[in-house]
Amino acid sequence: MTVVVTLPPAPRAVPELEVDPGGIRAYGADLLAASAQVDDLGTFAAGSARIAGWTGLGATAYHDAIRPTGRLADAMSLALRGVARRVDQHADAMQALVERRTTLAGEHDHLVTTIAGLRDRVAAGTAADAAAIQAACDDCAARVRTYETDLDRWATDLMAEEEAMREAFARVQTLDQVERRYGGVADPADGALDSMPGSGAPPSEVKSWWDGLTREQQLAIIAASPGSIGNRDGIPPWARDAANTVSLDRDLADWGNLEDQGLLTDDERQWLDNARAAQDAITTIEDGTDPVTGLPVSTTLYVYDPSAFDGDGAVAVAAGDLGTAQDVAITVPGFGTDGESAPFHADRTLDLYEATRNVDGTGSVATMCWIGYDAPDNLPWAGEGWDAAGVAGEGMASAGGDRLADMLDGLRDSRDGDPAHVTVIGHSYGSTTTGLAAHDHGIPVDDLVFVGSPGVGGDTDSAADTGVDPGHVWAGSNSRDPVADLGNHGWVHLESVLDGAGLGDDPAEDDFGAIRFEAESIDRPDHLDFGEHSTYFNPDTESLYNLSQIVSGNYDDVLTADPVTDPWYDGPQDPEWDRDPTAPDTDGKP
Amino acid sequence: MDVVPFAMGATARSWDEQHLDLQAAAGQIADAPTGGFTAGVSGAAARFASAWQRHATELGDTAEARADGLRTSAADYVRTDQAVASDNRFLLDAVLREAR
Numbered sequence: 001m002t003v004v005v006t007l008p009p010a011p012r013a014v015p016e017l018e019v020d021p022g023g024i025r026a027y028g029a030d031l032l033a034a035s036a037q038v039d040d041l042g043t044f045a046a047g048s049a050r051i052a053g054w055t056g057l058g059a060t061a062y063h064d065a066i067r068p069t070g071r072l073a074d075a076m077s078l079a080l081r082g083v084a085r086r087v088d089q090h091a092d093a094m095q096a097l098v099e100r101r102t103t104l105a106g107e108h109d110h111l112v113t114t115i116a117g118l119r120d121r122v123a124a125g126t127a128a129d130a131a132a133i134q135a136a137c138d139d140c141a142a143r144v145r146t147y148e149t150d151l152d153r154w155a156t157d158l159m160a161e162e163e164a165m166r167e168a169f170a171r172v173q174t175l176d177q178v179e180r181r182y183g184g185v186a187d188p189a190d191g192a193l194d195s196m197p198g199s200g201a202p203p204s205e206v207k208s209w210w211d212g213l214t215r216e217q218q219l220a221i222i223a224a225s226p227g228s229i230g231n232r233d234g235i236p237p238w239a240r241d242a243a244n245t246v247s248l249d250r251d252l253a254d255w256g257n258l259e260d261q262g263l264l265t266d267d268e269r270q271w272l273d274n275a276r277a278a279q280d281a282i283t284t285i286e287d288g289t290d291p292v293t294g295l296p297v298s299t300t301l302y303v304y305d306p307s308a309f310d311g312d313g314a315v316a317v318a319a320g321d322l323g324t325a326q327d328v329a330i331t332v333p334g335f336g337t338d339g340e341s342a343p344f345h346a347d348r349t350l351d352l353y354e355a356t357r358n359v360d361g362t363g364s365v366a367t368m369c370w371i372g373y374d375a376p377d378n379l380p381w382a383g384e385g386w387d388a389a390g391v392a393g394e395g396m397a398s399a400g401g402d403r404l405a406d407m408l409d410g411l412r413d414s415r416d417g418d419p420a421h422v423t424v425i426g427h428s429y430g431s432t433t434t435g436l437a438a439h440d441h442g443i444p445v446d447d448l449v450f451v452g453s454p455g456v457g458g459d460t461d462s463a464a465d466t467g468v469d470p471g472h473v474w475a476g477s478n479s480r481d482p483v484a485d486l487g488n489h490g491w492v493h494l495e496s497v498l499d500g501a502g503l504g505d506d507p508a509e510d511d512f513g514a515i516r517f518e519a520e521s522i523d524r525p526d527h528l529d530f531g532e533h534s535t536y537f538n539p540d541t542e543s544l545y546n547l548s549q550i551v552s553g554n555y556d557d558v559l560t561a562d563p564v565t566d567p568w569y570d571g572p573q574d575p576e577w578d579r580d581p582t583a584p585d586t587d588g589k590p
Numbered sequence: 591m592d593v594v595p596f597a598m599g600a601t602a603r604s605w606d607e608q609h610l611d612l613q614a615a616a617g618q619i620a621d622a623p624t625g626g627f628t629a630g631v632s633g634a635a636a637r638f639a640s641a642w643q644r645h646a647t648e649l650g651d652t653a654e655a656r657a658d659g660l661r662t663s664a665a666d667y668v669r670t671d672q673a674v675a676s677d678n679r680f681l682l683d684a685v686l687r688e689a690r
Contacts, residue, residue, distance in 0.1 A: 023626020027635060030622035034646065037615035041608050041653060049656075051601055054594045058663045062656075069652055076645060083638070094628070162630040169638040175645060249618070257614035263690045 003125040005134040008115055008141035012151060014105045017158070021095040028087030032223055033249035035080035038073050039187075039224045045070025072175070075182035079172040081223045082182075086168040093161045100154050107147050114140050189220035193228060203410035206234025222246060230304055231314075233410025237300050237322035244304035251275045251306060267311060274306035274313035274339035281317045281346035281369075288319065288350040291588050292361040297353060302368060303407075306339060309374040313339020317346050319353035320366030322411070327356065328420040329367045329551040330411075331537075332404060334429030334452075335483075337375040345369035348537040355539065355548035355586035363552065366420075372407055373400025376429055394436065394457060394503060397429060401436035401457075405443050412444045423447040423551045427536060428483055431456055432503045438466035447550050451476040451519065451536040451543060454486035455503030462505075463513040474550055476519035476543050477508035477564065479576040480532040484508065509572070510563040517550075518559040519543035520581035545584035559584075598664035599686045605657035606688060612650030616643045661686050 045066045051059070118140060121133050172178050192213050197205045210218065210229075218239060221229055226243035229235045235243075255272035258264045264272065278301065288297040300323075303316035322328065329352060333345055346369060353367040374396055404424075412419065422445045426434025435456025437443050448468045450456055453475065456466075463470035477484040487506030507514045519542055521535045536543040542559060549557045559582075562575040620643040624635040664686050 017628070019628045020626035023623055025626075027622045027624060027626060027639075030618050031642075034615035034618045034642075037611045037618075038646065038649065040611065041649065044604065044608055048604065049601055051594065051597050054598065054667075058666070062660065062663065065659075066656060069649075069656065073649060076649065080642065087635075090631075091626075159630075162628060165627075165631050166634040169634045173638060173641050178645075250614075253614040253618040254611055257617060258610060258690075261610075261690075263610070 003122050003127060003130045003133060005122055005130055005137050006141075007118060007122070008111075008137050008144050010115065011108050011111045011144050011147050014101055014108055014151060015155070017098060017101050019094045019098065021091040021098065024087060024091035024094060028084045028091065029245065029249055031080055031084035031087065033246050033253060035077050035084060035223055036226060036246050036250050037254075038080060039077035042070050042073035042077055045073060071183060072179070074187065075178050075185065076175075077224065078182040078185060078187060079178045081220070083168055083172060084223070085219060086165065090161065090165045090168075097154065097158055097161065100157075104147070104151055104154060107143075107150075111140065111144055111147060114143075187220060187224055188214070188217045189224040192217040192221055193225055196228065201234075203234030203406075203413040206232055206410075207236075207413050210235055210239070226250075233406055234414055235410075236414045236416075237302060237318070237411075240302055241300040244301040248275060248278055248301065248304055252279065267307070270311040271306040271313070274311075274315070274342075277313070277340045277342040278304055278306070278315045278317070281315065281342035284343050284346040285317060285319045285350050285353075288354065291354050291357050297350065300366070300368070303370070303372050309338075312374060312377055313342075314372050315339050315342045316368055316370040316372055316407075317342065317349065318366050318368035319346075319349050320364065322366045322368060323415060324417075325364045325366035325420060326418075327360070327363055327365045327423070327552050328411070329356070329365075329423045329425060329547075330408070331367070331369050332373075332400075332424065332426045332430035332434050333369060333371065333375065334427055334431065334433070335376055337371055337430070338377040339371060342369070342371060345371065351537055351539050351544060351587070352547060352551065354588075355544050356551045358586060358588050359548045359554060359557075360552040365551070367551070370404070370407065373403045373433060375400065375433070394432060397432040397457065397503070398436050398440070400430075400433040401438075401440055404433060404437040405441035408437075408443045408445060421446050421553050423449060425449040425451060425547060426453065426456075427451045428533065429454065429503070431507070435460050435466065435504065435507075438468060442467040446553075447472045447474065449474040449476065449547065449550060450507040450514070451547075452478065452481050452484045452533050453507050454483050455505060456487070456507050457504040460504055462511070463507070470513050471515070473507070473514040474546075474558075475507040475512070475514040475516045475563075476536055476546065477506070477516065477574075477576075478519045478521065478524070478532045478535060478543070479574045480520075480524045480527070480529050481535075482528040482530055483533045485528065485572070506564060506572075508564050510565050512563075514563075515558070516561045516563045517543075517546040518561045518576070518579075518582075519546070520576055520579065522581045522583045524581060539587045539589075540583045540585060542582055542584060544586045548586060595664045595668050595686070598660050598667065602657040602660040602664070602686070603689055605653045605660065606690060609650045609654040609657065610690070612646050612653060616646035616650060619643045619646055657688070661688065 049066050118137055125133055197209050222242045226246040230240055230243035230247055252275050255268050282299050285297050285299045290297050297319050300318040302318055303314050305314040308314035349367045349369045356365045424434055424445045431450040431453035432455055438448055439457055439460045448466055463473035466473055505512055508516050521541055524532055535541060546558050564572050564574045566572045619639050622639050624632045627635050
């Protein structure tokens with residue numbers, strides 16, 4: 001006897017959806033950067049384009065003519081900005097639709113499998129099974145109906161979103177439309193900028209001002225005046241990133257256009273090189289993959305100023321979300337650092353991010369390379385000279401320390417919610433900068449790390465002098481690294497005997513009182529070698545492994561090392577010289 | 591020394607810079623990638639970019655016209671203004687020359 005039941009209907013397949021939200025965002029970013037250019041013309045026409053003291057018919061004609069030009073530019077800027085924002089929302093909406101489609105496709109496959117199973121049960125069943133099979137079929141049919149409803153809703157939402165985006169494009173396609181919609185409309189950015197705290201205001205005051213703005217005003221400032229907030233301490237990381245991205249996109253377009261026309265000045269050439277390096281640094285990090293989620297690593301362009309320091313440039317790029325991460329690490333590079341070296345440092349930043357994620361995948365991490373001070377941009381050991389003003393003295397480090405302290409204060413103040421666990425890692429001359437920032441300003445960090453340090457500043461004689469709990473002051477010193485051997489040892493203080501030369505004490509020495517960690521490399525030579533100075537952030541090294549443990553707060557897992565000693569009867573003694581180095585896995589790759 | 595013609599020359603150069611910046615903006619809009627949109631939207635995105643490339647280019651041309659007009663006005667101003675001493679003419683000529 002056959003079993004007679006009503007099988008559930010076959011569910012419709014989910015239509016394909018070819019869309020790239022990241023590509024949509026790139027389109028919107030181009031429009032936003034272009035809107036900033038157009039806005040500049042409006043500002044110019046209303047301000048410095050006016051010529052004081054010029055009178056007569058020609059002057060009247062000129063000033064009458066530039067007024068509508070400025071009005072048109074302002075209206076165009078607002079229109080373009082509005083579409084750019086709508087495009088960004090469209091990208092978010094399409095991303096959500098992609099995710100809903102994935103869920104629907106999974107449900108579809110599950111239903112198809114269930115129905116196939118029901119067919120098998122019918123084929124093999126008896127009359128006694130009929131009621132149970134029918135109940136299962138009814139249950140499945142109900143799920144199919146729910147699925148079909150969700151599928152219809154998804155398709156409707158997709159069509160509605162596409163239509164809304166097309167309408168947004170069509171609303172301001174012509175200049176007549178632009179004039180009708182935006183002619184004479186005040187820019188929300190203008191009033192907001194008028195109330196911006198002055199340049200000497202503390203980050204907390206800047207944060208209060210920012211928080212007091214409407215979302216519309218915040219977004220307007222990012223588009224119309226990105227330079228006013230992109231590098232301003234107290235502004236939250238997401239807004240700095242958005243503003244600096246507008247500035248970067250605009251600069252690349254501007255100077256790229258001049259380059260194409262053969263009109264670049266020497267200064268602009270240098271700035272363009274720095275801008276391209278910043279873009280390459282971002283790409284370097286974005287090309288990384290989070291070892292826990294398998295997703296691309298997000299970036300934050302926290303500092304961007306390609307003309308800073310007489311063209312050396314300033315840039316800071318983070319891997320991860322600097323505004324929300326529980327563990328935040330900032331690396332301060334040293335010798336040979338300028339804007340053009342950003343991609344190299346971004347690569348290290350990514351390595352530290354990946355290593356820390358491998359150590360503690362449950363938390364959230366952000367790592368940032370901070371090229372925010374005027375570092376000696378020569379590599380003495382590469383035949384580029386020992387720049388007395390820069391390398392052999394603390395002047396550049398001291399000025400850099402001031403900037404580093406301001407940046408750290410700003411980062412602390414700009415974050416909402418629980419404060420992050422912050423680690424600052426000074427490498428090479430950057431350790432001198434970091435040491436001076438700590439000693440002179442009392443920086444708000446949880447862990448302070450010196451690696452490959454030639455000295456941490458002449459007034460810092462011990463870990464306690466940094467203002468950070470000595471139990472959280474760390475030193476990584478490769479025994480073959482000649483730069484790490486430059487610091488003061490024992491009673492010999494170079495900065496006093498050489499009239500200001502020298503960079504302070506070796507933080508890896510016992511007298512200093514920091515916790516030394518293992519930082520040898522397995523292929524180290526049997527003699528001092530400047531190549532070892534650049535190994536501290538390499539994957540699968542003791543140093544990177546230990547740095548990631550400190551950054552994630554896993555102090556018990558740090559592989560500590562005995563400090564350097566300097567007995568009165570002999571030169572410095574390094575117990576790490578004879579230890580067999582190891583190669584801990586930091587990247588999870590074979 | 592009359593500063594007005596120098597101000598006119600400097601402002602003309604600023605208009606030149608605006609022209610170049612808007613050229614760049616026009617190129618940026620034209621190059622905005624439309625490949626990320628769905629087929630149902632990409633056409634509208636391309637038409638928008640094309641229209642706005644023209645708008646930005648025209649605005650840039652207006653800026654360039656303002657620059658050229660100012661230079662002409664400044665030259666006229668100098669011809670009729672005896673206050674511009676001959677030893678300042680050299681400086682003024684430099685300011686009134688289109689740099690780029």
